[in-house]
Amino acid sequence: IRMKDIPDHNFFYVQAGAGFSDKTIGEDFYGDKRGDLEILGLPGSQRSISDQFPTSRSESTLNQKNIQEQVYLSKLLKNNLAPINQGSSALNNKAMIGFGRVIRKKSGTKIGIVAYLTQQKTERIDSNFVQVRPDVAGNPFPFDRAKQLIRSQSNDINYRYSSQLSGIANAAIIFGHNKISWKNFLGNTFDNSFTQRSKLSKPDEDPLAHYGINYQTQQGKFINSQLSGEHVLGQQRRLKFDWQVAYTYYRQQDPDERNFLLRQDSIATNRFEIARQASVPDFTRTGRGWKEFTDNNFAASFNLSVPFNVMNRPQLLAGGVYIETRDRLYTDDFILNAGTGYYPLDSLIAPERYYPGGLVANNYYLRESVFSGGTPDQIAQNYRGNYTASSNLGATYLRLESQLMKFLKLDWGIRLESYNQLVSNVQYYFLEGYKNEQMTSIDANKNVISFDLLPTAKLMYQPIETIQAYASYFKTVNRAQLQELSGYSFYDPISFTVKTGNTNLRNTEIQNYAAGLNWLPNAGTSIAVSGFYKEINQPIEHILSSYNTGNLLSIPHNTPPATVRGLTGTFKMDLSTVFAAPMLPISVFANGTLLKSKVDAGYIRSAATPEIGEHTLTGTPDYTVNAGIVIKYAAYPQLTVNYNTTDDYITALGSGEVISLDNGKNLNSIPHYRVKGRSALDLQISQKFLASRIQLIAGVHNLISSDYITYQDLNGNEKFDDALITVQPNWNGASGNYISGTDNTIFRQQNQRTFYFTLSYLFN
Numbered sequence: 001i002r003m004k005d006i007p008d009h010n011f012f013y014v015q016a017g018a019g020f021s022d023k024t025i026g027e028d029f030y031g032d033k034r035g036d037l038e039i040l041g042l043p044g045s046q047r048s049i050s051d052q053f054p055t056s057r058s059e060s061t062l063n064q065k066n067i068q069e070q071v072y073l074s075k076l077l078k079n080n081l082a083p084i085n086q087g088s089s090a091l092n093n094k095a096m097i098g099f100g101r102v103i104r105k106k107s108g109t110k111i112g113i114v115a116y117l118t119q120q121k122t123e124r125i126d127s128n129f130v131q132v133r134p135d136v137a138g139n140p141f142p143f144d145r146a147k148q149l150i151r152s153q154s155n156d157i158n159y160r161y162s163s164q165l166s167g168i169a170n171a172a173i174i175f176g177h178n179k180i181s182w183k184n185f186l187g188n189t190f191d192n193s194f195t196q197r198s199k200l201s202k203p204d205e206d207p208l209a210h211y212g213i214n215y216q217t218q219q220g221k222f223i224n225s226q227l228s229g230e231h232v233l234g235q236q237r238r239l240k241f242d243w244q245v246a247y248t249y250y251r252q253q254d255p256d257e258r259n260f261l262l263r264q265d266s267i268a269t270n271r272f273e274i275a276r277q278a279s280v281p282d283f284t285r286t287g288r289g290w291k292e293f294t295d296n297n298f299a300a301s302f303n304l305s306v307p308f309n310v311m312n313r314p315q316l317l318a319g320g321v322y323i324e325t326r327d328r329l330y331t332d333d334f335i336l337n338a339g340t341g342y343y344p345l346d347s348l349i350a351p352e353r354y355y356p357g358g359l360v361a362n363n364y365y366l367r368e369s370v371f372s373g374g375t376p377d378q379i380a381q382n383y384r385g386n387y388t389a390s391s392n393l394g395a396t397y398l399r400l401e402s403q404l405m406k407f408l409k410l411d412w413g414i415r416l417e418s419y420n421q422l423v424s425n426v427q428y429y430f431l432e433g434y435k436n437e438q439m440t441s442i443d444a445n446k447n448v449i450s451f452d453l454l455p456t457a458k459l460m461y462q463p464i465e466t467i468q469a470y471a472s473y474f475k476t477v478n479r480a481q482l483q484e485l486s487g488y489s490f491y492d493p494i495s496f497t498v499k500t501g502n503t504n505l506r507n508t509e510i511q512n513y514a515a516g517l518n519w520l521p522n523a524g525t526s527i528a529v530s531g532f533y534k535e536i537n538q539p540i541e542h543i544l545s546s547y548n549t550g551n552l553l554s555i556p557h558n559t560p561p562a563t564v565r566g567l568t569g570t571f572k573m574d575l576s577t578v579f580a581a582p583m584l585p586i587s588v589f590a591n592g593t594l595l596k597s598k599v600d601a602g603y604i605r606s607a608a609t610p611e612i613g614e615h616t617l618t619g620t621p622d623y624t625v626n627a628g629i630v631i632k633y634a635a636y637p638q639l640t641v642n643y644n645t646t647d648d649y650i651t652a653l654g655s656g657e658v659i660s661l662d663n664g665k666n667l668n669s670i671p672h673y674r675v676k677g678r679s680a681l682d683l684q685i686s687q688k689f690l691a692s693r694i695q696l697i698a699g700v701h702n703l704i705s706s707d708y709i710t711y712q713d714l715n716g717n718e719k720f721d722d723a724l725i726t727v728q729p730n731w732n733g734a735s736g737n738y739i740s741g742t743d744n745t746i747f748r749q750q751n752q753r754t755f756y757f758t759l760s761y762l763f764n
Contacts, residue, residue, distance in 0.1 A: 524577025665716025
């Protein structure tokens with residue numbers, strides 16, 4: 001309804017809703033200082049870096065200043081490290097207002113306007129448990145209690161605050177056999193997450209730093225505007241022509257991301273010292289970052305279709321052109337912090353601590369020039385803080401719907417696509433005579449150019465109105481994302497993972513085959529069954545390798561050919577219609593998929609991981625099931641019950657040497673990351689009043705409160721047995737030794753039940 005442009009009638013609509021998570025409501029909520037308009041997705045500039053502070057786009061960097069200048073500039077950095085107690089967590093809320101207007105002229109022209117404005121805010125507290133880097137080679141299953149098994153671990157409490165303000169404004173005019181529409185979607189989003197970390201072990205940094213805090217903030221602005229038209233042409237009104245032009249703008253800022261590992265005073269436990277870093281600076285250390293990227297996307301298309309007859313059988317010929325261009329500019333600045341002495345959190349990075357010999361801020365993403373004697377191939381990782389990217393797509397297609405026989409129809413076509421991507425890490429520098437900073441590539445530009453011929457065909461056989469059988473084939477392409485092609489890296493401290501792109505990525509080609517049967521035995525029942533088979537060339541999967549003793553490196557790679565085969569089915573039945581019994585206003589539905597995937601063993605383009613073993617394709621569980629029931633008696637509330645469950649699946653591939661276990665199983669020294677299958681049960685009750693003008697809705701998500709678990713199968717049986725429990729870090733630094741359990745729970749989030757209530761009114 002939000003995307004409508006001509007409403008059926010004039011209306012004004014209001015809705016208000018509230019909700020809460022059962023383990024959040026009433027608990028103290030911690031986070032950043034809040035802006036006045038944060039509830040509207042407008043956090044302001046309170047986390048922005050000072051305009052005077054040098055960045056990678058400045059004429060000179062911080063480390064090029066003298067000591068007095070460094071102290072002065074460092075004092076400009078805001079002191080917002082200590083979390084603020086916002087008090088007892090309030091209810092989540094959502095509000096919406098909308099209106100529609102239709103104007104009918106005597107000439108037959110019709111004008112329509114639809115607009116909505118929505119605001120929503122959520123607060124949530126989650127408890128997470130993280131264990132990373134099991135030493136499978138040094139302590140394989142069955143584990144030795146005397147040896148360390150887990151290298152990095154942390155107990156986390158996450159406080160997440162999200163808000164959004166979005167609006168939709170659509171208008172359209174219909175005149176004669178023509179319709180022109182203008183649709184607009186815009187808004188702001190804000191997401192601020194504070195994580196309090198305890199019992200933390202990170203051996204690559206400081207063995208005595210067992211406490212940490214992490215802030216992650218995202219601020220987004222988006223605009224999408226589409227102008228389109230539909231026209232019926234020709235003397236007999238048989239030629240249909242439609243067109244569209246669209247522009248999308250998106251800007252995301254991640255200001256002042258703070259990741260601090262801390263030593264806690266054993267006596268005055270409210271005082272902390274910044275972890276003492278190793279001699280080589282790295283962005284996995286304690287520091288602060290400011291990221292920003294802007295996307296501009298333009299797209300246009302037009303399509304023509306015309307019906308005609310061949311031997312008195314209807315045919316439809318259609319064709320069209322589509323073009324799209326996108327560009328992105330990404331910048332990142334990262335400041336490493338160091339300093340000795342125990343202080344309260346609100347004083348740890350206070351401006352008065354910046355003095356010669358005191359607290360120190362250092363650039364990580366440097367702007368040392370290749371013009372000072374280096375070459376692009378010699379540029380180190382800490383120069384890759386910025387990148388520029390673009391993509392261009394041009395496509396044309398031709399499609400023919402042919403009624404071959406009375407019961408037999410063929411829909412076939414071909415699509416031609418030309419696509420290129422240009423991604424390059426850049427550095428900024430200044431030249432005499434130029435007012436603004438200039439950019440130069442610091443690596444070889446990666447330009448992925450492809451020309452794809454994508455055929456499609458679908459044969460449909462319908463002997464009677466209620467049964468349709470079909471067989472189909474089509475070819476598709478899965479393209480690497482711009483960030484996946486960039487050499488830019490970022491660190492996720494919550495998962496102890498460094499993530500980066502791969503400039504050698506290539507597109508994935510997929511051959512799709514399917515056959516199925518749709519059956520409508522009566523007005524209240526529908527049944528569909530289909531089988532499918534996919535041949536995937538160069539699938540893109542993320543592979544984990546070692547970054548250092550405490551962190552992993554995640555890189556996307558093209559892996560060997562894969563196949564996916566499966567069977568899917570859907571079922572829906574309205575009992576009141578099937579049994580002609582109005583006293584049974586019950587509908588039941590179910591759908592599910594059985595899946596079998598395999599990626600061949602073979603070699604890949606990677607110096608760290610030259611080959612991988614046979615495995616199931618990432619993201620493909622062996623089964624998924626969704627089922628539910630809807631009960632609606634006249635004048636009584638409607639009850640909807642929905643249940644879904646899924647099997648385990650791989651999310652990221654492991655790597656390293658193959659370890660032979662005593663039970664005869666083999667696994668890599670870095671085992672695969674897997675997600676444990678989950679089940680969820682949702683309930684909703686709704687009721688309408690006053691000729692359906694008022695509607696009340698209440699419900700609960702995740703009634704059975706199943707946890708989200710990512711794990712590593714350490715005994716090689718490819719399933720989750722029981723959670724691995726190890727020694728927690730303590731004051732003397734001991735941690736990670738085996739206590740009990742089998743499979744390493746990389747990440748465990750104790751999911752909550754979420755309750756909600758909404759009230760809406762429609763004014764006609």
